[in-house]
Amino acid sequence: MREAGGWWRRKSTPAKVETYTRWSFHFFAVAEVAAVGVPLFGAMPGWLTALLLVMLGGHAVTCAVTASRALDWTRGSREQPVHMLWTLGAITATVATTAIAITEHGPSGEDVDAAAGGIFAVVLIFGAGAIALGIRDRKRIFGLVAGFAAGAGGIAFPLGMPGPAALATAVAVLLGAGFFAFTSVFSVWLLTAVYELDEARETRARLAVAEERLRFGRDLHDVMGRNLAVIALKSELAVQLARRGREEAVDQMTEVQRIAQETQREVRDVVRGYREADLGAELAGARGVLTAAGIDCEVTGEPAGLPAEVQSALGWVVREATTNVLRHGDTKRCTVAVRTEEERVVLTVENDGVLTSSGGTGGSGLAGLRERLAAVAGTLEAGPVRQGAFRLVAQVPLAVEVPLVAEMPLAAEGNA
Structure with a gap:
């Protein structure tokens, strides 16, 4: 269970949304079989039940594969699955025609009619929703839904279904397929928007x-x-x-x-x-940037009155910690606290998303911070503190003796 939870937490927010979307459409395939496949047992002869289950299972699997490939196309990892869309359309029409034919010309009985009629409507609705994932033009999606509804009535009436019943079936397919198609289009839009927002956040950090x-x-x-x-x-x-x-x-x-x-x-x-970095300005900037990124950021403590060298050193800690959260994190909450203990100042930055936001405790960014803090006799500790949390603690003494930068050789300035 821990490994499974870690696998999920290691994913970025866009990757989580994509995984959720993919498995939702896979679940729809299971729901399709469960919804209209189970009622077949006992409603009609065994050989007919087996035939419809095979056809229904094949349709559900084709829907799941089509949805997966359509989402790959949405993410730009494959070409539009045109052949798969046509294949799903053909299988949908075959299963629907077979189901309505059984309703009108198969074994008699209300259970048979209800089970076969359910298959007829459900495969059309789920088929339209899965095909809509692989289409971008809104007019074509409207045409797809209308075509499936018209096809439902056009198939049912010639095979013997009364006119009012055929019309009611067409309306039901129109509403169901329309809702499922809208769900598919909205899922694609949401997934694309999440990835674009994530790219915008990275671009903003690079621009800064x-x-x-x-x-x-x-x-x-x-x-x-x-x-x-x-x-x-x-x-x-x-x-x-x-x-x-x-x-x-x-x-x-x-x-x-x-x-x-x-x-x-x-x-x-x-x-x-x-x-040099002003600690107060860095704290305010970190809170603003993290809040804009959708992270709940709480800042406590007052940096006013601290020596300039201490503020500069701790300001760089805040800047680096904020950068790590933005670049590597799937963080929902971050707390920053500044407090004075005896003759030292302690800065604590803690956030959730330990497996994705820390950026590594031995990374070059933290190594650079340790060097800066060492110059003012400070220390830095960073690492996970509990399940799903990462904490960075920097300590700097209040009485700092730092050599004047103006007295250092220029070469040392460039290498520091």
Whole structure:
């Protein structure tokens, strides 16, 4: 049972919806046999019961296979199952004709008429619903339902069914097939919408990362582009002066050195600003993003007053945890808590969907967080805490001594 439950929880929400949809149509095949196959026993001779059960079972299996292939076509993994749709239509017509013929020309008795009549109506209704899965044009679906209803009356009346009864049968098939066809169309629409929403969520996460990279690149371009242009001009001037033996060349190279050092400092400031994360802003952003993604997010605690280094380190933890939930999760609820204990700050992020949302306790994202927290003497623990739950706990001491970034070599900035 645990393995079965784990198999289900490992699936993403779209995959769960797809599995539910597929097995629903497989269940319809079982329901078809159970609904009109069981009443056959005792209602008519044994050989006729066996014949109708075989035909009914074959129709139900064909419906299930057609539904499966039609859903594959919906997901783009196979071509439209045109031949299967025509095959199902032919089998449906054969079983329906046989059932109505037995009703009018087979053994007499109300039980026989009721059992055969039930098969006649049910195979037409289930057949229309399964075929509708493999059609996209709404007009064709309307035509399919109307055609099955007209066919029901057109078959029943020539085989001896009275006119009013044939008309009532056609109306019943029209309503039943229409409802089943609508169910099929709605199921396909819902499945497609769920997958599109999931793709939109992933796209939004990628766009957020791309936007941040563009901002960072733009800031670096503004700093480096301007200063490098000045350095190039002054270096060219120094070369010309040196060739003429002018002492001013030394002054120009000194100015180049000063501008290069200034550029180095400005680049450090840009990198430091990019790396620093405000904990309050990250908490608010995480709650907004997760809520927009349909996840119930609860944030407790007040980050105001914490040292900047602590807020920056914990802000990155919140950002990475939120990214993991969005990218890998099938999460329904997430809680984020910030609290101060003695001389340390504890950040706890807990969510359900442990088998799909954690992103792995040894992934590169968590490894990067451990490195950041280690720089401020902090620790990080992450892993499942109970069935279906994943918890990430980061602890950072309040008294943090961090070397100034401006004093680090520029190469270290790029490798951190």
